[in-house]
Amino acid sequence: MSDVFEKCRTWKDYRIAKATGLYPYFRAIEASHGATEVEIEGRRVIMVGSNNYLGLSADPRVKEAAIKATEKFGTTCSGSRLLNGTLALHEELEARLAKFLNREAAIVISTGFQTNLALASILGRHDIVFSDRQNHASLVDGIRLSFATERKFRHNDMEHLEQLLSAADPDAGKIIVTDGVFSMEGDICNLPRIVELAAQYNARVMTDDAHAMGVLGELGRGTSEYFGLEKETDLVMGTFSKSFASLGGVLAGPFEVINYIRHKARSVIFSASMTPASIAAALKATEIIEAEPQRRARLLDIAEKMHNGFRAMGFDTGVSVTPVVPVHIGDQVKCFRFWRALHEAGVFANPVIPPAVEPGHALIRTSYMATHTDAQLDQVLDTFEKIGRRLGVIPETRPTVYEPVKIARPGSMVRGNRASDTWAAGSAGQLADRGFSLDQLSRMSSREMAGKLFDAVEQLTWRAANLQPEDLRKLGEAPMKLWEKRGELGGLLLEKGAHLFLRNGADAGADGNQAERN
C-alpha cells in the first residue's frame, strides 16, 4: 500500500544540501537597513537579490501611507473583493493604475501569482494559448488551470511561434502570452514581432510586466510603452512586489475583459483582497514612479555599471539588457559554493539552478535598486572578482577586451545582448552533460546509486593503475596546493565527488587540484 507522504520521506535534495552546508533558501532576514542592506544571522550583507528595483519599500512616504491606511482601515479586509473586501482604496488604486497604464480598466488582485491565475477565467475550451517556454510559473499555472490548449514556443523564437500559429486552427481563439522582461535571464520579449504575428493570425497579446513595470519605458509603463506598442498589446499584467514596494498584482486592459475577470476569476473572488496597507503602499509608489523618473534613470545606470563591471572581469552576464544581472556559473554545485562564498563575504545574491534554468547553466542572479550606493556596488563587484578567481569561474587576469552591455534605455529598443556560445548552449540545454543536479541524485534508485558508486571506484582504480611518474610528482605537490585551498576543500570535494559519482567522472581526474582550474 502506498502512502502519499512517502515521497516526502524519501526526498533527498534538502537533506543533501543541508548536510553539505550548501542550502541557500529561506534565509531569514532579521533587519533591513534601507532595503539595500539587510541583517542575516546578525551580519549585515548587501542585498543584490531583491526585486525592489526602485528601492521604494524603504521610502518614508510609502511607509507612511501604509501606516496611515492601517490606522484608518485596520490590518485586513477579512474577505473577498466580491463581497465585503472592497475598499474605496482598492477602487482608487484601480482607477489610478488604469490611467497610469493608459488602459480602459484595471483590476488589482491580492498577489502577482494570483493575477496570472486569473487569466484562466478568460481562456475557454476552444482557445489556444501560445506561451514562451521561459514564462513565469504563475503564467504556466494560469494556463494549466484553464481548459484551453497550450502551445509553447522556444524562448523568444519568433519562427517557432509563427510555425505554431500557422499550424493552429484558424477559427480558434488565440492569445500570445509572454513575460515582458524574463525574470532569470533579463532579456526582453520580441514584442514588435509578436504584435505583427498577432495581427496576422488574429491573436490577442498579453505581457507579464512584473519585472518591466516601473523599469522600462520613458514613463515606466513597461514593455509595451518601451516598444511604443501599447495599443497593440491587449492585456498588461504587473506586480506590486517589485517596483511598487508592496504585495499584489494588476491586470489592465479593455473594460469588458477586466469586468469579466472581476466576476469570474476564482483567484479574485475566492481570495481575500489586498490589505489596506498594501494598497496604500502601491498607490503611493505609483505616484512616486510617475513623479520621479530619475529613479529609473539611476537604476539603468547601475545596471550598465554592473553588467560592464562583471564583463570586464571575464564573467558572462548573457543576454540581459535590464537590472536583472545573471552571472553564468555553469555547474550546480559550483553555483552553490559561489553563493555561499558571496554570503560569507557579505553579499546577498540568489543561486538559480535547474529546473529554473537548464542543467549546466546554473546562475547567480543579481538585481539592483535605484537606491544602491556606488560604494555598495563596488564592493559587490570586488567580492565577485575575488570569488570568481578563487573558484575558477573567471581567469586570474582580466581579459583585455570585453563586449560592453547594451541597456534597455527608453528609445533604445534593444531586446537582448548577443549571447556568448556558452550562454546560448546553456540556454538551449546543451550543457546538460556538463552539469549535475541534485535532482538526478534524488531520482536514483539505490540500485542505480550502487552502480554509480561502483563505476566511480572503477574509474579511480583505472586512474591509479595508470599513474605516471609525472602524475606522482604532481601528487607530491598536492599537500601544498591543498593547504592553499584549505578553505575551499569541502566544497571542492563535493563538487568533484558529485561529478565523479554522477557522470562517472567524464572530466574529473584523480588529481582534484588540477581539475579546479578548468
Next chain:
Amino acid sequence: MALPAEQDAASPALPPMPVDVQISPVRSAADRMAFIRFPYSVYRNDPNWVPPLEMERKDFLDPKKNPFLEYADVELFLARRGNQVMGRIAAIKNPHHMEYHGTKEGFFGLFECVNDAGVARALLDTAANWLRERGLDSMLGPANFSSNQDWGLLVEGHETPPAIMMPYNPPYYAALLEACGCAKAKDLWAWELSSAAEPPEKVVRIAEKIRQRDGITVRAIRMSDFAAEVSRVKAIYNAAWEKNWGFIPMTEKEFDHLAKDMKTVVRPELVLIAEVKGEPVAFSMTLPDANEALKAAGGRLTQFGLPIGLVKLLLASRKIRRLRLITLGIKEGYRRRGLDAILYLDTLRTAKQLGYTGGEISWTLEDNTLVNRAIESMGGRRSKTYRVFQRSL
C-alpha cells in the same frame, strides 16, 4: 536520419531501410556509456571475444585523452530500436590521411551491429552521409580509428581469440558490410609462429653471416632511457612505413601516447633495436599477448567496488604464454639486406628463453610479398585474414 531518394533507386540491391530504427549521434555521457557497453550484447556467447577495459575505451573516446582526436573529426552514432541499442558506428575524417595520400577518403570504425542488414545499412549510410557532408568521396574501414591503431574486419580465423591490439568480430559482419555496398580494398594477414619449431638452418646461417659482415648489433630497448629510445624508434617508424598502403605518419603526441600504453605490457627483452656502427637502423617490437590476461578481467578492474578484475588481470598476466610481433621496421637503405631475418631470429630465440610458446606476427599487407615471404621462410603459417573495406560515397 533521412536519405536522399535517388540513392535507393540507384542501388536496388541494398537492404531496405528499417523504419523503426533511430540513428542518433552520441551526445550525452549516458550515450557514450551505451556506445561503450553495446558490444557486451553482441558477444555475450562468444568465447573468443576479449572485452576491452571499459575505462580504456572511455579514455579512447575522450578528446582530452586521445591525441588522435586532437586533429581528426570523429562522430559516434548509435542505432536504437525503441530503447534497445542495435548497433554503433564511428565516422572519421582524418585530415592527416587525406593530406598524406592526397585523397578524399574518410573512415568508418568501431562498427558493431546485430545481425540485421537493415540496421547495418542505417549505420553505414549515416556515417557515409556524415562524411559526404564533409566533402569526402569514399570511406574505408572498419578503422578504430586509423591504421596506426587496429583496423580491418576479421574475415578468416574466428576459431581463436584475437591477439593484443587486433580486432575481433562475429563472422556475419563481412556479409553485413558487403550487403551495404562495401567491397574489399585490401586484406591484412596475421601469421602464426610456434617457438617450438627450429627456424630453418639455412636462414640462420645466412643471417649470422650478414650480422658478421655488416657489423650489426641487436640490443634490447633500454627502459632506463625510455624517452630517448622512443624517439629513436619513432624516427625509424615514420621512415620505414612511408610508402605502405594505408600508412599515416603518427604525430609526436600519438606516438608518445602509444609508447606510454605499451610500456605497461612491454617485455623490454622483446623490443629489439638493430644498430649499424651505433646508428639505429631497424627495430622490432614484440609484446606479450595481454589479451590473455585482459579476457580474465572481463572489461572491468573492479566488481562491486572490489578490485576483482584487477587481481584476475594481474594473476593472468603472469601466465601469458603467447606473443605478438607487432611491428618490424627498417630504414630505407638498409632493406633487402637480411636485417629482418636477424630481428625475427633474435626475437624467436629470446621468446624461447623466456618460455613463450609462440605467437602471432601481424599484420602484413597481402601484397607485401617481401615481408610475407620472409615470414613464411621462418616457418610462419597464415592464421587470420582481416579485410579493409571501401565504399564510395
